[in-house]
Amino acid sequence: MSRPHGILASALAGAALLASALVAPATASASPTTAPASPADEAAGHRVVGYFTDWGVYGRNYHVKNIETSGSAARLTHINYAFGNVTGGRCAIGDAYADYDKFYDAAGSVDGKADTWDNGALRGNFNQLRKLKKLHPGLKVVWSFGGWTWSGGFAEAAKNPAAFADSCYNLVEDPRWADVFDGIDIDWEYPNACGLTCDASGRDAFTRVMAALRARFGARNLVTAAITADASSGGKIDATDYAGAARYVDWYNPMTYDFFGAWDAKGPTAPHSPLTSYPGIPKAGFTTDDAVRKLTSLGIPPAKLLLGIGFYGRGWTGVTQSAPGGTATGPASGTYEQGIDDYKVLKAKCPANGTVGGTAYAKCGSDWWSYDTPATIAGKMAYKNRQGLGGTFFWELSGDTADGELIKAID
Template sequence: MPRPHGIRRPHALLASAAAAATLLATALAAAPATADTPDDDTAAGKRVVGYFTNWGVYERNYHVKNIETSGSAAKLTHINYAFGNVTGGKCAIGDAYADYDKAYDAAGSVDGKADTWDDGALRGNFNQLRKLKKLHPGLKVVWSFGGWTWSGGFGEAAKNPAAFAESCYGLVKDPRWADVFDGIDIDWEYPNACGLTCDTSGRTAFRDVMAALRAKFGGKNLVTAAITADASAGGKIDAVDYAGAARYVDWYNPMTYDYFGAWEAKGPTAPHSPLSSYNGIPKAGFNTDATITKLTSLGIPSSKLLLGLGFYGRGWTGVTQSAPGGTATGPAKGTYEAGFEDYKVLKSKCPANGTVGGTAYAKCGNDWWSYDTPSTIAGKMAYKNRQNLGGTFFWELSGDTANGELIKAIN
């Protein structure tokens, strides 16, 4: 999924291998299997999980208050707060200013009350999320760690999972904001495979990390993970024991988007989030149905899998063919990133005029974009219900329209 720019910090020295093994064995033995909570808002099938990015308060000018004014807060069961960093084998703050120091005036605050400068007073996104939860008592907030930019730290963390879990618990449950967070989400891109960097921690490392987190966070806190959607033979799903780790998580968020994009500068053009395969799709196993089918075939309960949506499009330029499969010369221009644009911009800038594989695409001028619309999301919701999936999640809130057009299409 799209990620912020981040600064890496040097890793700390590890505890001894023997101590790590002992701590991990304890965590594996103690970690309970999980069960769906009985609350209607979090029961399997009804989850609606949206990512909120801490860097969105800058150039994007998207704040926690916008979650309320767009109507999104009333639709959400969970917010994934992205991202905390992973460095030195520990969980760490991602952006201290945005997270808990930025002062909001009355107009920018969720409840119309300005932040104070009292010693020890919580400010920033964390305080705004606290206020949002008071307006929506059933809403839960989960702190996500890692992401594309900061996944390089997980290899170090995996060498001593129990110490990593201890650090994460201490940070998530810091007394200053313990009431804000209801658990932890791990966005490791990708265990035992390559993302921005390559990881060689081994097939069981992810399972061991999730077991340690469950042992430390216990059964009353959520433990979730965003995972690869690469269902190709010998691909990223095959590199990890996701089935073995499943008993320690409340659910997985398979990232069923970004299958295709202008990192393949010359194309072929293809939708970044196809629901199903289609004639001419560039790579087998790169579609939502293939991902869900593969994960459930491993024995992962469908109730522990959420269907992933992108509230954005990916596009190419230099395209002459309207139908998918055309050649290109590079990424189309985007507001914040080449080849990437929010739905709220694309819906009027380049309106969808075709569908393929259960998602939408559009050609305008020399540019070709693919993205989900309320109509294609409705089709994906029907699929979610047929497959008895645990709910829906999406990246990310600021890509939607000011009145929450996409989230309102989620059932």
């Protein structure tokens, strides 16, 4: 079960989909106030935000306890819990069983105490996150809504942002788990542009939605958003007023990964998360540096931008050329789906043997992969510090090694 976080160059995002998007513009507005930084967020550059996926408890067998045993919990400042659904213009539960019903015995529980079947008792990931926060009082958890699969629901939400915001607040602040969450994250892929489906809500729809969320959640809760990193001319950043919406968010998570991948089955091979451009890059504007420069040029403060890292790689097969730019015959084999695999798998299956654009790549047999390593993450951290960015986020926790090799490089 997989819901990719962000795919900028997917063939699904073509003009044919755009033509099929018939979405009314948003009509509701709000009068929010900008939230001041909370004391725990003053050291903005040191934010470390990791995504935890609800479906990871199934095939991946990755649970909240693993965040603790890997040492990751001690290094995180925030966890983004992915994903809540967006349907019928409202926020909704993504997976009720994984979220709040799955039973954890003592061995599988964060604190070594089994869940109960008492009437009204909270179980599942939510209860485990509650226990994790007790072990780490400074850790905050933000509920993320949307994602690649469920972003189509934002079109309806944008028609009445105030009603949408109210539904989200009521769900996040449900008395059964209100103490678990410290705010909301919106992962709309992509406002006024194409992702899995296409959206035609208008350039200002995202701003109205974020304004309504800030008005409803107030200054004490976090309001964040994962956004496109497509800095190409006329690309997805240009399609939306991200600068206008920035005053309503605590920070943005530009998804500076998935720039290239085996949805272009014949290649050319290219690193999916380049920090900087390099000779022969398939498309200009598809780098972390391009995204940061474009977003800051619009007036978004660097401290409101987190640098994104993927804890996975993307790869092709049928490749004969070691350097980037080679031809391929299709996606390389992956553990859960074709063309993608976790870092913890790739470091042994296809060790990195080259770097380009500030990230790593590997050629083994006829397979070609690109992914970040502790060394390339260190380079990205130096870049983050030079640019004065607000911190780092990554997709997602289960891709790391059992002892947290990648998050240690962030730390």
